[in-house]
Amino acid sequence: MTESWAILNKYKVLAAAFVLIAGSFYMGVLTAKVSVYEKQLGIGNKGNTLGQKVIAADQPTPAPTAPPKDVKVDSVTATDHIRGNKDARIALIEYSDLECPFCKKFHPTAKKVLDTYQNQIVWVYRHFPLSQLHSKAKKEAEATECAAKLAGNDGFWQMMDKIFEVTPSNNGLDLATLPDLAAQVGIDKTAFAACLDSGEMASRVDTQYQSGVNSGVTGTPGNFLLDTKTGRVIEIPGAVPFENINQAIDSMLK
Template identity: 45%
Template sequence: MIDEEGFMDRAIERGIESYIQKQRAVSASEKNRARAQHARNLRPVSAERDHIYGDPNAPISLVEYSDFECPFCKRFHPTVKKLIEQNAGKVNWVYRHFPLEFHNPGAQKEAEATECASELGGNGAFWRYSDLIYQRTTSNGRGFPIDRLVPLAEEIGLDGKRFRDCLDSGRMADRVREDYEDGVKAGISGTPGTIFLNHVSGDLFATAGALSLSRLQAAVDRLLSDQTAK
């Protein structure tokens, strides 16, 4: 009798575990469908509006919504750069702002500062300035002193007075907010939030978190393969 009771207990436990696993699979599938549906609201990539690293005419864009004070974004930043460099002409990187409230005011002001760098020095200055912030911040909201934003601009050769005037005016806040609101519409809820888009086939899908280079490459290969098949 004892053995039979033990057997029944183990069978019940296996049944419960199987049910839980199936429910998790259903939940994950539903989340993926919802994420894909929201991603369709992604604002079209524009060379005039967006900050693009790599070939602007590449068939695939990795659109990242990011926060300069996010530690996962800090880790993700050089990984994406490697992906673009090893897929020259195939993939470009579109950077959009998504400063999280609990990382402000730092994340917000850093985002505005990169826009001032772009206004004064173009797309190249945007990326040089952004790279340095990610390299030097210790993250989590207070990782890079706001009073060092102007000296950092001067370090890359920008006019300090003009940069300070731009930053102090607060006029880049609307640009940052537009990116954030676009991200929300596309289903972004945390950082880094990434949407892969194939401009040729129209296929796209969303991912979240600081993915490894191998996983990013797999996503690119998948989109290129689907494009070829179509």
């Protein structure tokens, strides 16, 4: 009787061990499969290349996971800086930071949009410096406003293009070089320096920043497509590829 119980207990122990080993193997396989699925879907990544958030320092804006949504944005006015046909049906309104690497990446994309749609679209640039991340961005924004004061709308865009061209982003531009950059685009260096040093353009930058806040911008670049005919607005945040904007514009022009 004792021997029989001993044999029975022995088999029970072996059976339990087998179940434990088999269960561990199954969980290992399941974990491996989940890991593979995460990589395939791209959900295991903590970073992305689309944009920068306003508050969370050094944390990029999450990639959009849903189709562009309808929102509201301040309409285009005579005080805006525009590039292209001012009477165009579609306005690409960009809230941007001159030291944001994602804004620098998006800059040629916006140019391509303008070149592709020509008279059907106008590009509107508004300042949204992320001072928590880029302490120099606001002064650079003021620099473009000084360029606008001294050389008009063309001067504004030329100065902005130049800053995006030379800055390494992430606070990498030496602010002392701004007067030289202005001179390179044909603006009087002395008058420019006087304007920049006075800080007279700070309030204009602040107003545009607040406009972005009111429109729900939480990171840069903050992009909106406004159909001036219907009033419809589509938000497309981040340094999205041309194809994303292309599809949205085509849907609005139908």
